[in-house]
Amino acid sequence: MSKRSRPNLISRRRFIKIGGTGAVAVLAASCVPATPAAPAAPTAAPAVKPTAAPAASGAGKPGGQIRYAMNNEPDSLDPAKTAQASAFNVMMNLYDTLIWQDPGDLQYKAGLAESWQSSADGLTHTFKLRKGVKFHDGTPFNAEAVKFNFDRYADPATKSPSSTAKLGPYAGTRVVDEFTAEVTLKTQYAAFYDSLAQTWLSMASPTAVKKFGDDFGRNPVGTGPMVFKEWVAKDRIVVVRNADYAWGPAFWNHTGPAYLEQITFVGISENGARLTAFESGELQVMETVPEGDFDRLKKSGKYQMVVARTPGSPMSIYMNTEKAPFNDINVRKAILHGLNRQELINAAFFGLYSAADTPIADNTLHHAKKGVGMYPYDMEKAKKLLDDAGWKAGPDGVRVKDGQKLVIDFVDLTTYEPKVVATQALLKPLGITVNVKVFDQATRVSMGHKGEGNMFSTALIDSDPGAIQLVFHSRNLGGFDWSRIKDADLDKLLDDQAKEPDAAKRAALLEQVVMKIMENAWVYPIYNFARLFGVSPKVKGFRTHPLGSYPYLYEVSLE
């Protein structure tokens, strides 16, 4: 199946692989999500508590089934063959990872690996595996299976859109004994554990992979709490309870098999159709609720409306530094001071998201507090910056310099139009004309890559902060370096932090990265990216993975 065959449906969130670095970033596209507008109060806590609901303690009632609507159908359920959020969603139920990231404290916890050890140089990692784990097809899980999966993910012949990059500088796996696997890396890789906790590197049954070959993605076999039952193309994917399941991470709200007997995933790309199905009670969970409707449903009080914040980089406006007027730092600074963030969030997103003003979101590892509040909203200052830069107010209110009007092309996705229109209205008093240029995903991404436009926007979803290299490192010029930054110092800082195994040192490097970006006013962060879920009141225990987009349906039960 071609991943590109239906771009409008599948490209809503794209994962982009960047060779060599091991970082895969999710480029959040059309689904516009949210978090309650809370002031970003600086706190002393090292890890910000996720906004997702806390794990329900106590027992849920086993039994029942739910229908879960995503905004597109996955392309494949083989972790090696997909990069889609919707696939991650389903695969999280079918597969387990060696380790898990606890959404409570963001630390890594035991999964299929009971314990692990790293060598002093950070290159050798030894995993002690859990015994008695079986894949859905009866194949025993052991060190051979770990080696099989990692070797497959690392193999360029697999052509994986995400797993290979996630595995980073993988050198190989040695089977020490049946339940001990030793993974070696070619170079140090700070995001290694973070990657291991993501479904892209989860454990698939070697027997089934060999048996089904290319069709494995349609016949997935893992060790997860749910077993694949059927996939009716363009209609539904059905998974049923794994009665033998007893190896979930300790932070889940119960042990043993999942509560739900069956989960039916459906892909409905049209917002209106998804909403109607949800409101009629046909669906128990719906993803990607449009902001306006989120507001409406929340006010109705009839549903659990869940805001699941994602870590990574906030939804931000990238300013093309190669072209006038943003080749002038003062014009960029004028935008940072003169565009009212909260009003933008209110106008375009019904005030559902929290404001963000630095490139690493505050729920992400090593969020740098130093850059917060560097550019407070200050219209007068913005006007002065533009005046000083030579952009004087013209007769029609639009600023002019050397006969050129201050006109900006804001290139974005069609579904992001409210953001662009609100920016247009908010920059008008500053004497800046914003042209709304909205296109489909493929077009606008290619325009960003080529620098055809002045403003572009995207968010980045990744639990590792190093992922921001995707939008700031000069190696990605022509890729997602949409501000078109070519800064050797920044590149070096980004490279260094990716290899730094010491957390404190890495945090210091990332702080330098953030300060460099902020001092140069290369980006205008807007809000903390989040996804909006509508959940039936009958569903109990709904909370999401630290990546934000993916609920732990294992914990869910029905009233």
Place this chain on the structure above:
Amino acid sequence: MPAGPSVLRRILRNRSATFGGTLLAIIVLAALIGLRFTPYDPVLMDVPNRLAEPGAQHVLGSDHYGRDIFSRILNGAHLSLLIGAVSVLLAVTGGLLLGLSAGFAGGWVDFLVMRLIDLMLAFPSVLLALGIVAIAGPSLFNVMLAVGIASIPTYTRMVRASVLTVRGLPYIEASRALGSSPLRTIGRHVVPNILAPLIVLATLGTAGAILTGAALSFLGLGAQPPTPEWGAMLSEARNYMRLGWWLTVFPGLAIGVTVLALNQLGDGLRDLLDPYLRNTV
């Protein structure tokens, strides 16, 4: 021309023409006023008062940015009329040129022109317009251009058929015999005699052009935000239609009423100007 009651009086006696004409006059007047004067700034956002129901504050309610819908419809009216007028003017001009040359010259010119027209007619006109805008890029002007070009075939065929009808008539032959140049013959004798059906077709065509223009704007190919073109308003509002019925109903109604006015006027004019129908009424 047959003697009879003055044109105006005949129009007034025709109910559809009177109704359509009056309605259209009101719309044109409103559009002219809306160019300058609206209760609110049509592009001014007022977020705290977003999605206000129709009432004293906002006659037709406010949209998802708090912009006054009545002001937007009023301010956008001239755009829809302009799309209709400019594109039809373009289509009529093109149709006249091609149709006259095909009908009057005949021979290989006729053959070439008509095959070209057949080729264009092979595509549905909306599709053709879509294709043209897709190539030229989204803008209001390109929409006018696209809708105009896409409607040229209809006018060409109509003009050609009319020319063929009058070409053999004695007064054309007389004109030729008197030594008029072909251009003079066309200008003085052919065109005036095919004008009646052309006016009817153009009036009805304007309604169609407005509709197509709105459709293209709805698809994001026409007016760009924050321009309150009616089709663009519908397009912007459709994501919020579950939050307030007035967001989509009023712009839709505006398009509907304008198209109705033009259709009524066109129908009435056809009754009045069609010589066969005229005698039977």
